Amino acid sequence: MRIYKVGGAVRDRLLGKSVTDIDWVVVGATTEEMLAKGFRPVGADFPVFLHPKSGEEYALARTERKSGRGYGGFTFHASPEVTLEEDLIRRDLTINAMAEDDQQNLTDPYHGQRDLEARLLRHVSPAFAEDPLRVLRVARFAARYAALGFTVAPETLELMRQLSESGELEALTPERSWKEISRALMEDQPQVFIEVLRACGALKVLMPEVDALFGVPQPPTHHPEIDTGAHILSVLQQAAQHKQPLTVRWACLLHDLGKGLTPEEEWPRHIAHEFKGLKLIKAVNERFKAPRDCQELAMLVGEYHTHGHRALELKPSTLLELLQSFDVYRRPQRFEEFIAACEMDARGREGLEQRSYPQADYLRGAATAARTVAVQPLLEKGFKGPELGEAIKRERLKALKTYKEQV
Incomplete structure (x- = not known):
């Protein structure tokens, strides 16, 4: 029995980043041997065990082969004969396919360390294209490590493009998709996640409503960046820089979906885009089974974000209706998140990132007055x-x- 630290823990140590979660792989062992040492079994699909003292996960080395559609369409084989190299080759990226023993001796059969130094996200083997979830995972890693200069290798992006065109992405469950999307939105550069999905054609499949915003112009007076898609990316970037919670980031991503429905002859104006976009926001919410707080805020921000921008001009009666819509008397936090989303929207415009947003304090004061x-x-x-x-x-x-x- 030989035990190795694998995956993210090895990758992040080599990058000089703090390591929180550690994955372990056990080579040359049977289920019976693990149980005899006091490990507790978990997981129905393949042999994973919890360490009797630390509670960390230890998985028996295994191979896998495609047996059906989607993320779950795999057959796993674990036995003492499976080598460390065979276990590592089934992983997604070379930088995640390294292992080290208790002396920190590195096993790197697929040149992950070389790709770390080259700042490349590269697939380990052609089997990458068998798992549609990897499209989302690679885009998430791109968002996480963009600040370090990482990019997706062209050949990996091509495999992601093939996956996007194959229909496999539609086999992903809402739960698995949401897990990756929500984690990606909470990275330091979530806009990169959307950019990579768009570059490989996955955005058109997963969120056609967001993809439709690219190439749609807005009035340059209010939007110097002009392109609605570019604006959404900037708003997401602002939300991350201001450490906004997931609810706000999700609302920022979806708030302008109605602009994708504007007929070209009406461009660059988008009359009533707030109301028109609600059915699209609802559809995206339901497609990924987003948590209720994310769904509710996205709908409210979609409908009322222009009210937020015009707060100082609103009649008292309109202001009261706005406060009532958010139930500010019982749910003050939701109104705070609405204000935050509006401010990110105002700042997510080329050259206006540092603009002040007096509407925020004005709206807070109005809520206090009503309360x-x-x-x-x-x-x-x-x-x-x-x-x-x-x-x-x-x-x-x-x-x-x-x-x-x-x-």
Whole structure:
């Protein structure tokens, strides 16, 4: 029995990055031997065990072959005869196909260290093209390591293009897709994830609504970058730079989908794109079974982001309707995330990345003003039921009028 540290832990150590998760592979062992040493089995598909003390995962060296469509369409074979090199060749990228023993002696049969130095994301073998999930994974790694100068090797991008055209991407489950998408959006340069998916044709398959935004012009007065797709990438980049949560980043990605529906003869204007885009945002939300908080914020930002930009011009009655739509009285955090998404949208424009966004403080102040309306005095006046609701609304409107006059 020989035990090796493999994959990301080896890669990140060689890059000088901190190592958090460690994967181990065990060569020359049987399931019975692992159990005898106190390892606990997990996973139904192939032999993976938890270390009796550390709880870390140890997998028996295995081979795999394609047996069906999609991410799960593989047959695995684990036995003491499977070599370390055979286990490593089934991995996605050369930089993830290295191993080291307890003395940090490196096993690198597929030149991962060379590709680390060359800053290349390169597939290990032609079997890469058998797993459609790898298209998303490579795009995610590109987003993670873009700041270090990593790019996707041309031959790997070509395999990704072939996968995108094969129909295999449609066999991915929403859960697996969302796991990769959500992780990629939380990387330091999530816009690179979208760029790589677009470069290999996967964006057109997975999110045609987002892909349709590239090449669609916007008024240069408000959007010096002109191209809507380029704007979305910039907004995502701003969201990452400002450390926004996943909900905000997802809303930033989808907020302008309605512009993809504008007839060319109406370009570069996009009248009512906020409302038109809602059905598209809903479709993308459902396709990937995004978490409810991500779905809700994306829909609200899609519908109201231009309200956010025009906040200082809104009538008190419109401002009140906006606050009601977000249920700011019971869910203040969601309104904060809306404000953040609007600010990222305003900053995600060429040359305007450092612009101030006074609308943010104005909207926060409006929410505070509306929240300060006390219900108890209205109850004491005898209001109840629908009449109480109307009375609260009147008082909140009065508070917002006062607030607007004082600002």
